[in-house]
Amino acid sequence: MFDLIIVTAANKAQAAGYRAQLKGKKNFLVLSDPGDRRAGSLGATVNALRTIKRKKLNVSRLLICHSGGDAKRTPAYAAMGKAFVPMPDGRSILEHIVEAMAKLPPRQGVTVCCGDVIPRLDARRVKFAPRGVTGVAYLDGPNQARLHGVYVADKNDPGLYKVNDFLQKPDVKKGSYLVDTGIMHFDWQTAEKMLSLPIAGDIYEEFPKLLLSSFAPFHVSVVPSCDFFHIGSSRELLQLLSICDEKGKRFIVDSVSAPIESLGGDNIVTNVPDSYGPIRLLKGECLTSLPIGKDEWYHLKYSIGDSFKEDGLWEKHALSEKMVRVNHSRLLSLRSTIGKVVRVSCPLRIDFAGGWSDTPPICEQEGGTVLAAAVTLNGRRPVKVEIHPRRDKSLKIISKDLGRETLICSSSAINDSFDPTDWSCLVRAALHVTGFKFGSIGLDIIISADVPKGSGMGTSSILGSSVIAALLHVKRYGFAKSSEIDIDEVGEKVLRLERVMGTGGGWEDQFAGMTPGIKILTSSPGKEQKVKVEKIEVPKKVLKELSSRSILYFTGQKRMARNVLRRVLGFYEENPHGFAKILVSALKDNAIKAATALKRGDIDTFASCINAYWRDKKLLDAGSTNEKVDDMIDLVRPYSSAITLTGAGGGGFMYILASSPSAAVRIRKILEANPPGPSSKVHSFAFDDVGIKFE
The missing domain is CATH 3.30.230.120 (Ribosomal Protein S5; domain 2)
Structure with missing residues (x-):
């Protein structure tokens, strides 16, 4: 197990929401990017390491989950953060990630991962080098390699290779490649060196370049295969987590106290209070509600195919401003008072x-x-x-x-x-x-x-x-x-x-x-x-x-x-x-x-x-x-x-x-x-x- 799990957030408002959802859980620390400015995953990692040193925390095994995204492609859970999307067993994505990371080799040091992706791999096949940085990769074809980071490495120790290069989304046509899982581990000596780095940059882009310039030993541990549970859009959310009725209609209904009168199918309905009134949605219509301040609600109705990131809908609805004003106590109150029982x-x-x-x-x-x-x-x-x-x-x-x-x-x-x-x-x-x-x-x-x-x-x-x-x-x-x-x-x-x-x-x-x-x-x-x-x-x-x-x-x-x-x-x-x-x-x-x-x-x-x-x-x-x-x-x-x-x-x-x-x-x-x-x-x-x- 980890002595400490740090969850990173983009700003103070997001961090406050994460803290509210993690209240009562031991060994968790939520850190926002300094100055409410996006620091990137490398900057957030450096900030986490500096915080540990400043607070003089005695940590042997540290896990850093990067969760600073704003979930523009999944507005249903934007207020909560994708790390806290509930899975069918009632646990959040974050809880599943922590469980998966805990199965990795129990070597002292720092493990870094994405806070919205659940990797499914054979943790017993993973090896961490005693010094420097170890990435984790799996073998896959060009279709996946073109979408992710790829390690270029020489074999030296079975399952643990020295990295010669790291490519982001390379244009490859055929063959097998060492595709990045997003998991990285480094020892405390390397962590100490990282304290001098600026609080900026991406740990999957700038950091590999730094490592290849002899900043620290750089290896990759290779497992035969890896699957990912990742929600990249509302359609993917529906596909992965929806309930399907006998007429073939798919729904996600989560933390809704308003009465549901009719759903046409392909609907995502989240966090809707009783005050909204009867819910009637046509096929493909979605609804989520944001508790703003003490007693206001903002009801966001959208289509399953809407892309809030690419189509400018995030800005049109001024959601960045509204997310900062979300009252997480009210949101958690809604989620805790419903979803417990169905009585007939x-x-x-x-x-x-x-x-x-x-x-x-x-x-x-x-x-x-x-x-x-x-x-x-x-x-x-x-x-x-x-x-x-x-x-x-x-x-x-x-x-x-x-x-x-x-x-x-x-x-x-x-x-x-x-x-x-x-x-x-x-x-x-x-x-x-x-x-x-x-x-x-x-x-x-x-x-x-x-x-x-x-x-x-x-x-x-x-x-x-x-x-x-x-x-x-x-x-x-x-x-x-x-x-x-x-x-x-x-x-x-x-x-x-x-x-x-x-x-x-x-x-x-x-x-x-x-x-x-x-x-x-x-x-x-x-x-x-x-x-x-x-x-x-x-x-x-x-x-x-x-x-x-x-x-x-x-x-x-x-x-x-x-x-x-x-x-x-x-x-x-x-x-x-x-x-x-x-x-x-x-x-x-x-x-x-x-x-x-x-x-x-x-x-x-x-x-x-x-x-x-x-x-x-x-x-x-x-x-x-x-x-x-x-x-x-x-x-x-x-x-x-x-x-x-x-x-x-x-x-x-x-x-x-x-x-x-x-x-x-x-x-x-x-x-x-x-x-x-x-x-x-x-x-x-x-x-x-x-x-x-x-x-």
Whole structure:
């Protein structure tokens, strides 16, 4: 490791920004060029050495990272500096550079490198001469040689050659060349001699000429190959660090608290505060914001192909003056208060009529029609998902309600097996259907569903919807703020998720939970199910009465919906043109009748439709009820207008529509006095008018 890492800056303002970003990190020192005048990399090196001598610092191994550029070609990160561009693992380019340099031979002396280029080479092959200056080069062809510095050397020691000449961007046609990596090392005796040099010049141009005139021994260490991570333009930034959605649109969204409404693709959005308002960008449009002074923001909108350096745009926008005025405390405050978590919450659903008609292959042959409502439970939206970034590339799945967690450390752990009895299967299936590739980013995925298991309230599908919505958001926008959820896309992926898990299921649960209020959901026959959602505008007076008469009771009877599903689909497939077809048609007609009754405020007809629905459920599968359920129904039937079990039936929640508000009070007392099991209880609920949302 290095005793000290010096990061150079072009001026005091840039240095202040670097110091703010390095605050709390040990062994770092930021130095600006003297007099706020560009000193060049050689001048900055001499200034660093003089500072060490003046401060009498005891340093054995020193690293100097030259970061004095103004990032004109990458305005998205000009305020921060390219050295601090965040990589996919959450670390900055500078952190990666320091890690790479620490792998070089641990010889005492000074190592110099570029602060915006990550070299990828075999550090074990590098040798540093005991005295003088050693450059590091790799073998490459003329295409790369024409773009960089080239060493001309004689072999004397294997892997370590004496330098005869150093050429900048030579006009070469063929052959192999010793191409400069930008890494240079010299001993402290040479560093002492350099103190007398002027604070000016380029270490990759003037300094080699000085060395060739016998200033100090000059060698080059040669490695077989070297790759570089370097961002030279906005297009390169997009190419190297963007997220690509399933429609092929590429984005970079970093430290954005303003809501994102639409991105057309090829967009870079950085450091945009909430005060900007909704972000809408066409293809190729980019946006970055600079905090100026105490409370001002300068919002810079530009095109992905704009060259601020060559086209004079830097001067047109007076960015040199604005960069000096950037308030780095405000910038870091923005970056530290966002980008930590994506939260999604969702209500449950109650089905009033038409269930089973939404399930393949029934809906594919007949089309589906379901009347359902999104509801909160006990004053809460019970389904919640949180996603946090991790420092490493692993994926941790955490269930709050189960108190369990598992760590995914390979692609096969996501994709190889989907056992629905495994508690983590749903999240792994969601990762699979959203196309998450292991190793692209590390995540903590935290799920919770504060509802009894086997509730019949669509919990599994709704949790799947919430996980998928959160994962798609992270995949496209990172951890930026957004209100955009494509309900159709999420709903379709939940169908795929349930097929992958082998549980089956229709579209009712996810669409009923994700969309607000009471609604009728319909689809036409066909393999591709497009679900139409029509919210039912129930008169306020009627909705109030409906709420006062409604009771939601957990029976304490637990069942797995997939077992009921298999029996119902088996019955349908054995009788596709007979009784089953007639029943499905009756289910759909009944849903339309119930929706019409609610629109008119006709609660009595609505109640009769619920009773018809319960009757038809039992005809489709006798397992929809049992003796304990029937006993409970008999207890409260005299005071009820309608009764049904939610979802597939067989247990879970019972929905009761009392004959009056006072009858509802009586029913609650009866149920509380006669619980069939220890977990049986009345739960409060309310119609939810929001649906799925980011929090």
